[in-house]
Amino acid sequence: xxxxxxxxxxxxxxxxxxxxxxxxxxxxxxxxxxxxxxxxxxxxxxxxxxxxxxxxxxxxxxxxxxxxxxxxxxxxxxxxxxxxxxxxxxxxxxxxxxxxxxxxxxxxxxxxxxxxxxxxxxxxxxxxxxxxxxxxxxxxxxxxxxxxxxxxxxxxxxxxxxxxx
Amino acid sequence: xxxxxxxxxxxxxxxxxxxxxxxxxxxxxxxxxxxxxxxxxxxxxxxxxxxxxxxxxxxxxxxxxxxxxxxxxxxxxxxxxxxxxxxxxxxxxxxxxxxxxxxxxxxxxxxxxxxxxxxxxxxxx
Ligand SMILES: [Zn+2]
Numbered sequence: 001x002x003x004x005x006x007x008x009x010x011x012x013x014x015x016x017x018x019x020x021x022x023x024x025x026x027x028x029x030x031x032x033x034x035x036x037x038x039x040x041x042x043x044x045x046x047x048x049x050x051x052x053x054x055x056x057x058x059x060x061x062x063x064x065x066x067x068x069x070x071x072x073x074x075x076x077x078x079x080x081x082x083x084x085x086x087x088x089x090x091x092x093x094x095x096x097x098x099x100x101x102x103x104x105x106x107x108x109x110x111x112x113x114x115x116x117x118x119x120x121x122x123x124x125x126x127x128x129x130x131x132x133x134x135x136x137x138x139x140x141x142x143x144x145x146x147x148x149x150x151x152x153x154x155x156x157x158x159x160x161x162x163x164x165x
Numbered sequence: 166x167x168x169x170x171x172x173x174x175x176x177x178x179x180x181x182x183x184x185x186x187x188x189x190x191x192x193x194x195x196x197x198x199x200x201x202x203x204x205x206x207x208x209x210x211x212x213x214x215x216x217x218x219x220x221x222x223x224x225x226x227x228x229x230x231x232x233x234x235x236x237x238x239x240x241x242x243x244x245x246x247x248x249x250x251x252x253x254x255x256x257x258x259x260x261x262x263x264x265x266x267x268x269x270x271x272x273x274x275x276x277x278x279x280x281x282x283x284x285x286x287x288x289x290x
Contacts, residue, residue, distance in 0.1 A: 126208030
């Protein structure tokens with residue numbers, strides 16, 4: 001890891017933290033538990049396509065722990081860890097297959113982010129009834145995934161030049 | 166965007182639509198006149214109320230937080246709650262079997278149970 005990468009990683013952590021804070025202040029409330037825009041996923045996407053996979057995994061973990069310690073409690077940290085973890089796994093796999101562009105990877109990230117959160121909620125509440133939200137969570141994850149993928153693509157093409165210098 | 170991305174999005178949306186429609190059909194066919202509203206807190210049954218009787222129930226938690234359940238005109242709804250996210254209050258009212266309103270912060274789940282034969286629902290225990 002060179003100095004430029006380290007500097008960018010620090011910047012990404014700060015950005016992801018700010019975006020999580022914005023989402024915490026302005027939550028998406030459409031009456032569906034587990035539905036999140038996942039703004040911080042934008043930074044994760046950009047990091048994945050610029051600084052690299054290992055760095056992106058550390059970025060995700062640092063973000064979840066920082067946000068959890070600052071705004072939430074243990075159960076909230078558990079939700080976001082499951083969401084972020086599953087989402088990142090899906091994105092890493094999708095990216096490695098080489099079959100999808102930034103958009104496809106981002107869509108999978110968005111969908112699995114919501115699925116991860118609902119799975120933890122089902123375990124915590126000991127109810128299977130949350131499963132009925134799955135279709136809505138898939139649709140929301142797909143829409144936010146397309147939007148985030150679009151923006152991430154714009155940013156990535158501009159930031160990438162910096163790493164080639 | 167690649168062709169694969171578009172296929173992925175189409176498959177996801179189609180799967181979501183099919184499951185949503187399928188679930189709604191199942192719910193409508195499994196809701197009988199004797200439907201009940203079951204309230205659980207943290208997986209434990211707190212109370213059971215008939216869906217065809219209008220009432221307002223204050224669901225009180227040991228730590229002072231609460232959800233107010235209103236049953237009227239055959240619908241169950243959470244009309245007020247102490248939780249910070251208010252997702253349960255924003256949720257549409259429910260009437261079909263297995264529909265539920267969830268309050269994650271309070272760990273409260275309000276579920277409609279269809280009819281006679283779902284008296285003992287193993288999954289809630
Ligand atoms: Zn609530």
